[in-house]
Amino acid sequence: MKKMMIRVATLALAVPGTLGVTDALAFRLIQNTGSGRMTSGARVTCDDPAGYVHWNTSSLSWRLNPAGQGGKAGVAAAVQSAMTSWNNVSPAPYTLNYAGTTNAGFVTDGINSVLWGTGNGCSGSCLALTALVLVSGQVITEADISLNDAASWNTGGSDYDVQAVVTHELGHSLGIHHTELQRSRNRPSMYATYFGVAGRSLESDDMDALNCIYGRYPPRSASLIASTAMEPDSRGTQGLGLGLTARPRTGGSVLGFGLSTGGRVKLEVFDVAGRKLATLVDAVETAGNHEIAWDGATTQGRAASGFYFARITTAEGRATATVPLAE
Numbered sequence: 456m457k458k459m460m461i462r463v464a465t466l467a468l469a470v471p472g473t474l475g476v477t478d479a480l481a482f483r484l485i486q487n488t489g490s491g492r493m494t495s496g497a498r499v500t501c502d503d504p505a506g507y508v509h510w511n512t513s514s515l516s517w518r519l520n521p522a523g524q525g526g527k528a529g530v531a532a533a534v535q536s537a538m539t540s541w542n543n544v545s546p547a548p549y550t551l552n553y554a555g556t557t558n559a560g561f562v563t564d565g566i567n568s569v570l571w572g573t574g575n576g577c578s579g580s581c582l583a584l585t586a587l588v589l590v591s592g593q594v595i596t597e598a599d600i601s602l603n604d605a606a607s608w609n610t611g612g613s614d615y616d617v618q619a620v621v622t623h624e625l626g627h628s629l630g631i632h633h634t635e636l637q638r639s640r641n642r643p644s645m646y647a648t649y650f651g652v653a654g655r656s657l658e659s660d661d662m663d664a665l666n667c668i669y670g671r672y673p674p675r676s677a678s679l680i681a682s683t684a685m686e687p688d689s690r691g692t693q694g695l696g697l698g699l700t701a702r703p704r705t706g707g708s709v710l711g712f713g714l715s716t717g718g719r720v721k722l723e724v725f726d727v728a729g730r731k732l733a734t735l736v737d738a739v740e741t742a743g744n745h746e747i748a749w750d751g752a753t754t755q756g757r758a759a760s761g762f763y764f765a766r767i768t769t770a771e772g773r774a775t776a777t778v779p780l781a782e
């Protein structure tokens with residue numbers, strides 16, 4: 456069977472090494488600290504100190520462009536089945552919603568699109584390509600998937616299978632790189648080359664990858680936690696019930712805050728000299744408790760391990776907390 460590369464990166468053309476790779480933790484994540492539209496990234500492990508790309512929200516809407524082979528019968532259903540596979544991963548709470556069709560292209564426009572094209576950086580032996588739009592802190596704000604319209608696509612189980620390839624590319628859109636796992640049976644969907652309809656179903660390696668991302672970067676809308684789980688910071692708070700806290704975790708820190716009413720929230724991190732390093736939240740948030748992971752990313756690279764200060768500003772007032780940044 457002819458094999459075509461599915462890729463998120465030119466890196467994908469390399470044959471991964473196999474030494475020391477076991478079933479456990481063979482998955483890899485996409486690391487890219489740049490900003491803007493990206494189709495490449497380093498392959499890193501779950502505990503990589505420099506982190507990896509991730510969404511800050513768990514609810515992600517996708518649209519299908521029906522141009523070219525995107526308009527074939529069954530394609531929309533196949534795309535939705537691919538989304539369902541990732542939605543079923545637990546405890547990772549990401550929900551990919553099918554929002555209908557679009558004319559959107561492979562461009563940065565705020566719309567997550569699945570489309571067929573013959574360019575978009577994916578031609579010749581490339582079967583499909585995912586582009587991620589990144590902002591500071593390796594946060595994904597948009598993803599687009601381009602399938603090579605020069606290949607022949609179908610939804611009936613023959614090559615090339617829409618659902619299998621979209622499942623793979625959606626994995627990239629969530630921050631997952633190609634697995635290191637090399638075997639001929641029960642291949643993870645994030646295997647680097649196309650292997651037929653078996654790629655439709657996620658394997659434990661794929662699910663572990665998404666759960667790893669969730670554990671490191673719990674998305675805001677899924678991070679409501681009991682306030683009893685948060686210890687007040689020794690600096691206390693000046694706000695009314697904001698309760699800003701911070702605790703270390705592998706590779707960074709987790710900041711928590713509670714809002715008695717929804718509204719505009721700004722959460723910033725400063726060094727001990729008072730220089731602003733990062734804005735973690737600048738958005739309208741709902742009432743309740745929130746947790747935000749900070750991996751140490753700043754506008755000038757990753758901050759060194761140590762202590763920093765966070766300040767939250769809302770209509771209710773301001774609060775500060777000491778932020779321990781762990782390796």
Ligand SMILES: [Zn+2]
Nearest residue numbers: 461462463647
């Ligand atoms: Zn790929």
